[in-house]
Structures are given as structure tokens and as C-alpha cells.
Amino acid sequence: MASSKDRQRKLARAKLDRQQARRASKLQRRRRIQAGVGAALGLLLIVGGVAWLGGAFDSDDDADTPDAANSDVCVWMPQSTAGNTSLKDVGMPPTKGIPTSGTQTMTITTNQGKPIVVTMDVTTTPCSAASFSYLAGKKFFDNTECHELTTEGAVHCGDPTGTGQGGPTYGFYDENLPTAPPTPAPSPSAKTPPKIAPVYPKGTVAMIGNPPGTNGSQFLIFFKDFSPATPQYSIVGRVTDGMDTVAAIGRIPVVDNGTGAKVKPKEKIVVQSLTVSAATGATPAPATSSQS
Template sequence: MVSSKDRARKLAREKLDRQLARRAARERRRRQIQAGVGAAVALILIVGGIAWLGGAFDGDDKTTDAAGDTDVCAWTTQNAESNTSLKDVGEPPTSGIPTEGTRPMTITTDKGAPIVVSLDLTNAPCSAADLSYLAGKQFYDNTTCHEITTEGAIRCGDPSGTGQGGPTYSVYNENLPAAPEPTPSASAAPSKKPAAPVYPKGTVALIGDPPGTNGSQFLIFFKDFTPKGAPQYPIVGKVTGGMETVAAIGKIATVANDAGDKVKPKEKITVRSITVGEPGTAPVATPSAAAPSASSQS
């Protein structure tokens, strides 16, 4: 018998697929409109070239950008009745979202200097907007990083500490890395330069369950990682400060969690707060005097 959790996941995946299809259809329509506008402009130039060169049609440049009137992001509502670990804090806006440059995010823990992350607004605008929205709602305050994964990452962002928690919405995958190149045959000449890792040390990525239903949870890689199969974690940014704190947390011993996986930190890792600055601004991260040094942890 299919469980209610499996049904909820299936419904969430189907809804996500429909949203992605609608986004693809909107993109096709946008390209068709742009192509039609381009053809019309060409015809105008041919018929009234002299007048256009004289500046008679300068006012046409003041038309409204169609992209500014459309939604940048889409959020999928999750069923809080089937997953009581979800926390309702509303949903982020769907438009007016910055889509260029970077944005600083500062993670303050009880393990040392703050961790500063540069969020990638160009390649992952909706993922960055998701984290920014939740930070503004104090969603992360006094939560824990409940796993140190076998892949070499710290897993944080779940208020329930179970791996099932998050907001009552999800965001689709953005900036998902390409699958690694297949290993060459033994007869092929070996490359002198090792392949770059899919998730370099310092990468910050979202993680969803099932994959593609990302909410509040994220990974901070403290070592390079390349999956054997297709990558599942969409990249949202990279650590630009406090990497020593990340490395120290990564050295904390682990014990088995409720599922029997040895990924639970032996000592509690508390996220005191997460703040996100304005796009293009430099972060202001001052370590708390009360925060103990990572080296002082036993």
C-alpha cells in the first residue's frame, strides 16, 4: 500500500512538473513574441528607414519590458497535513526578484566566526530569494545543523532537526551541476590534470526530499565532492568567509541517527541566526563575543 507520505511526494513532484512545463511554455511564448517584434521592427526599418534614422521613432524605446511584468519564480505549496514538520511562514514574492550579481548571506553559529556566503543571483535567483525570505522571517534562528554527511557537507536549515522539516512551499532545482564526464577506458591516455569536483569545497547547495522540492535545508561542503551518479543538489552560492569554521564543524565526530546512518553530530551545532544583505553589498559579519572558538570544542 502506498503511504500518505509517498502520495504527498508524488503529488508534489507532479505539481512541480506542471509548473516547470508552464515556465517552459511562457519562455517559448516570450521567444515567439520577441521574434515577432524583431520581424516587425525590420519591416518598419525597411519602409521608414529615413524617418527612423532621423529619430522620429525614438519614443518606441520607452516600451515596458515584458520580463518585468512576469513572475520570475514559482513556489509549490507543500501539504502540511501529511508532514507536520513543515512550518507555515507564507511564501516569497514571485516577481521583483534580483536576477543579476551576488548577495551576501551571513550564518552565525556557536562554533566560531560567522560563515559568509555569496549567493548567486544570476544562476540561482529563486533559490537565493528562498533563503533570503526565510532569513527575513527568522526561520533559521536557534535551529541546528542536524547532519554531517558522508559526502563531506554540513546539513542545516531544518527547524525540526529530522531532515523532513522546512516551509510549506518548495522551489524547483536551479543551477544543478552537469553530470561528471564518464571515466575513460583503460586504453585511453590518462589526463595529467584531475577533473574539477562537481561540488568544490565551500559550495553551498540546497537539498530537498524528494530531490527538486527544495525548501529551507542547505548543504555547506567542507571538502570536494563528486557524485557517482547524476548531481542532485542545486548550487546557490559559495563560502567567501569563515571557511575555518566550516572545516572545524566538519571534524566533529558523528553517531548514528534514528535511521541508523552515522551522520548525526556528536555535539550540538546551533545556528543562532542567518541574515541576508542587499544585492551587491559587502557583508558585515562580527563574531559574537559569546561564541566559543571551534578549537575549544572537545
């Protein structure tokens, strides 16, 4: 029998799928209407314009799409502390009034050098950006350790417990999961094989979920290029300043973390503070209060 957590995830995913489907349907309907209006003449143009203004082409379901000013933009899945005592309850971010365009700047100050500045693309990852902003406001990341230097070439941060099991008492789905790079066709005339851009170039910041696809607060900053056959980390943004600090962190020796994996930094990597700026280049969204 499915657990309560599984049912919550399925319901949240179903709601998100419905929202996306309605959003696409609405966009297609508007394009058809605009094309018809552009070709119409005289009375047809007048009638069509009046009908459009009167909302004849909109359905009641439009109020539940992410485009609506008062609708839910993000779906936050509650996570119970009953099965995971490593979770920290800081409430939940708002579901409405979340920016869906523009960029936000995340500044990570560590004990390893100059601050790491990350530009987050709100257009592709509004919920990831909203979660970072919310948790930063709660000082969730302050004075926490980055507990791993992964074999994939990234520093693993965002878990206050340093176990890989910690996070807030909510989760959210992947938003900007990249696809695997295509395999280049061999060319008899080429002296060297063509280069393909890495899936996760160094400087990429991505969410790491546990299990994959369900994100919380944990994230990766890549100090090496990485191209897996099956990408599992949704990209949030890229380092735009402080890459020398990221590179220095990547050179820290690693030791056994107690499980046989040599991924534990020999020197402590401490996030002293993490802040997120307001979104720029976006239309301001209606203000709402956070859930508790």
C-alpha cells in the same frame, strides 16, 4: 489518481516552462529584428524603428515573462501540512519584484567559530536567493541545528525540526543544477591521469530537496570535494569567508542517527542566526508585498 500536490507541481512546472519558452522566443525575435534594422536603409529603417517603438513586434504574452517588471519571476509551490506536520507556515515570498542579477551575501553565525559568509549568485539562482532572504527575514533559521554531517562531505542545515522532513509550506524547483563531469579520455603519453574539477568543490553551498528537485529551506555546505555521477543539488553560492569554521565542523565526530547511518554530529551545531543582504550589482526591482 494523481494527488492534489502532484497536480500543483505539474501546473507550476508547466507555467515555468511556458515562461522560459516565451523568454527565449522573445530574445530570438529581438535579435532578428536588430539584425534587419542594421542592414536596412532609408525608409525601411524609419518604418522599422517606428514599428519597434510602437510594440508591433511584441505579443500580449510578453506580460507573463520573467523579464517583465510586473510579471512573476518565481513559482512557489504550496506544500500542505496535512501530510507533513514538520512544515512551518511562514507565508510565501513575493513572486514579483525579485532581483534577477547581481549577488547577495548570506551570513551564517554558528556556535562553532567565526561566521560563515556565503556569496549567492542571484543571476543563476534568483528564486533560491529570494527564498533565503525571505526566510531569513522571518528568522526561520535562527537557533536551529544542523542535524547531519553527510557521508558526501557536507554539513546539512536548514531544517528546524532536525529530521530532514521540515521546511516552509512552499517549495521551488532547481535552478542551477550542475552536470556530471566528463570522463577523461586515456592518454598513453600521460604519466598521471588528467584532473577534473569536482562538481561540488569544498565551500559549495547547495539546496537539498525532499524529494530531489523540490527545494524548501534545507541546504548543504560542503567541507570536502564531491563529484557524484548524477548531481541532485542545485548550487546556490560559495563560502567566501569562514571556511575554517566549515572545516572544523567537518572534523566533528559522528554517531548513529537512529537509522543505522553514522551522520549525526556528536557535538551540537547550532545556527544562531542567518541573515541575507540586499542584492548588489543589480537593477532595483519594483517593490511588492509578500503573500501571506
